[in-house]
Amino acid sequence: MKFVFITRTVWVLSLVSLLTDMASEMLYPVMPFYLERIGFSVLLIGLLEGMAEAIAGLSKGYFGKQSDHKGKRVPFVQIGYAFSAISKPLMAVTVYPLWVFFARTLDRLGKGIRTGARDALLSDEASPATRARVFGFHRSMDTLGAVAGPALALVYLYFYPGQYRTMFLLAFIPGFLAIVLTYLLKEKPKPAQPHTQKISFFYFFRYWKEAPVAYRQLVVGLLIFALINSSDVFLLLRVRQAGLSDVQAIGAYIFYNLIYALAAYPFGIWADRIGVKRVFLIGLLLFCIVYAGMIVVNTLPGFVFLFFIYGLFAAATEGVAKAWISNITPSTETATAIGTYTGFQSICALLASPLTGWIWFQFGAGMAFGITAATTALLVGYFMLFVKAPVYHNVKK
Structure with missing residues (x-):
């Protein structure tokens, strides 16, 4: 019997994500420079990004529950990706701070609307024994x-230095193609859930109380990790601190993403074969190696090796974590469960970077990376002792 793991829906969703991420990452390296040019202070940039990410995080649980409640996935996916695509050219319309806040918030709100529904749609296309490879x-x-996004940005800025506003218009092209692709999506009809109580914006707090014990034990560990897993900016700052150039630092970031992209699917297959818990723990150990290595490494070859390991860590954890959550929650609650997790994760991420930045400022980079590595090692013990691996029967490979 032939098993088709990567279905048409998975292909479409994956291409949509590729195009959307290309559009977003085209702008990621230049966003701070553009905002500074139009008059945003460092404080205002931080406020903008903090508010945008908070809105995305807080909305994921709400829209995930709405998707489960209505028994629909595709409309949330379509609206979410449309908001993100439209926000790109809106950033270039005018430089008024309130308008820029509106456009940036629209982008992040789109992410909040689509995340739970999209991941539930992916989960619906797989069985418990094949979800890790699908994710x-x-x-x-x-x-x-x-x-592709940062690479295109580097090429564009080489020929047109400083012309940032045009980039926002160009970024709409892959975003628009992503919107078109979402109309190829079809979903299996699900009955709407009866729900007598009003679904509030902060519904994910209530779901946390209602969720299965296995879900809470897993998500507690994932959220502790999110609280110490600060922005990749700190890794790039460490590279610059060692005396490497801006081009080398950006190159390291692109290299990390390339390794992540190449390794994510093989790690998913591996997780389906040996278990999501084992692969996730391997990922945490790789993370420990990277952060411990950042304390002592000062050469380009050393940093290349660490970013290679860092790409493997991301491949072994991000998709695997969502597959793990999908495998321990009912299919009627998948969007809510993932939306709740990613919502809390966003809140932890908001705290993680300021906390790491404060430790770095007060005690130095070595202490910041050392505390992260040591805490992650303790977290491995928590997962081994208190979080059970999901039990299911595997399929033929």
Whole structure:
């Protein structure tokens, strides 16, 4: 019997994510420079990004629950990706701060609307024994966009230095193609869930109380990790601190994303074969190696090796974590469960970078990376002792 793991729906969603990430990552390296040019202070940039990410994080649980409640996935996916695509050219319309806040927030709100529904749609296309590879394939395609986006930005800025506003218009092209592709999606009809109580914007707090014990034990560990897993900016700052150039630092970021993209699907296959818990723990150990290595490495070959390991870590954890959550929650709650997790994760991420930045400022980079590595090692013990691996029967390979 032939098993088709990567279905048409998975392909379409993966291509949509690739194009959307390409559009976003085209702008990621230049966003701070553009905002400074139009008059944003560092404080205002931080406020803008913090508010945008908070809105995305807080909305994921709400829209995930709405998707489960209505029994629909595709409309949320279509609206979410449309908001993100439209936000790109809106950034170039005018430089008024309130308008820029509106456009940036629209982008992140789009992410909040689509995340739970999209991941539930991916989960519906797989069985418990094949979910890790499906999520891994999606992450692989998504991250290819993160490779192509910055590379295109570097090429564009080489020929047209400083012309940032035009980039926002160009970024709409892959975003528009992503919108078109979402109309190829078809979903299996699901009955709407009866729900007598009003679904509030902060519904994910209530779901946390209602969720299965296995879900809470897993997500507690994932959220502790999110709280210490600060922005990749700190890794790039460490590269610059060692005396490497801006081009080398950006090159390291692109290299990391390339490794992540190439390894995500194989790690997903591996997780389906030996278990999502084992592969996830391997990923955490790789993360420990990277952060411990950042304390002592000061050469380009050393940093290349660490970013290679860092790409493997991301491949072994991000898609695998969502597959793990999908395997321990009912299919009628998948969008809510993933939306709740990613919502809390966003809140932790908001705290992680300021916390790491404060430790770095007060005690130095070595202490910041050392505390992260040591805490992750303790977290491995938590997962081994308190979080059970999901049990299911595998399929033929």
